[in-house]
Amino acid sequence: MKLKRIIQLTEDGSHTILIPEINVTYHSKFGAIQESKHVFIKEGLQYLLNADLFKKDDVLNIFEVGFGTGLNAWLSLSEAILLNRKINYCAVEPFPLSIEEAEKLNYASFADKDLQKYFWQLHQCEWNEEILIHPLFLFEKINIQLQNFSTSKKFHLIYFDAFDPNAQPELWTENVFKKMFDILYSNGILVTYCSKGIVRRAMQATGFSVEKLKGPPHKREMVRAVKIKP
8 A cells, every 4th residue: 555645844945755654754854955964965975085984086885775755866966076976876765756746846946957957867767777867976776675675786885764763663673784784895884864772782783883973953863883894
């Protein structure tokens, strides 16, 4: 059964999506764009680059749990262009938005026309195929549940953006974080908005070094987990 999805405005003027049956939203009601920029771009992508953990000419491989609205992928593409840095981006999503739903989202209105078109391309391109959205951004979205996903690829950065553990407890387990640990390069990192103790302990049990960080506005904490090089 397809769950009803309702588009809502958040406090920074950008949209989120509410699923009333399970009482979860895709992004923070206090600001979708500002949450994504803080958790995934600032404390994820920008941190990774500034920490100089990998060679400056490496193509960065990013894996996203939950393509959802496409906001995190689009912001990452924007950073790739801004920094002139190549990114290979892979996202999994078991329940994609329809094109009609995506067209109602207002994220593109927050950028200039050159960037707006890429948001639509992320949603309109084929599933389960690698697509060169921009010369600096190779993109693949896979219509699959995370538990069924497997790959021989390695990633430098994981955006773990699944629904809250109360809504999707099966995605916040030791087994899942072991899978995330295994697909990361040494010194690779995972960032997520969720800092619950049960989540941090599951990460630590699989070998991650876990750090609590200041969260986005109206959220006290978030987490960054690092696969420390032996």
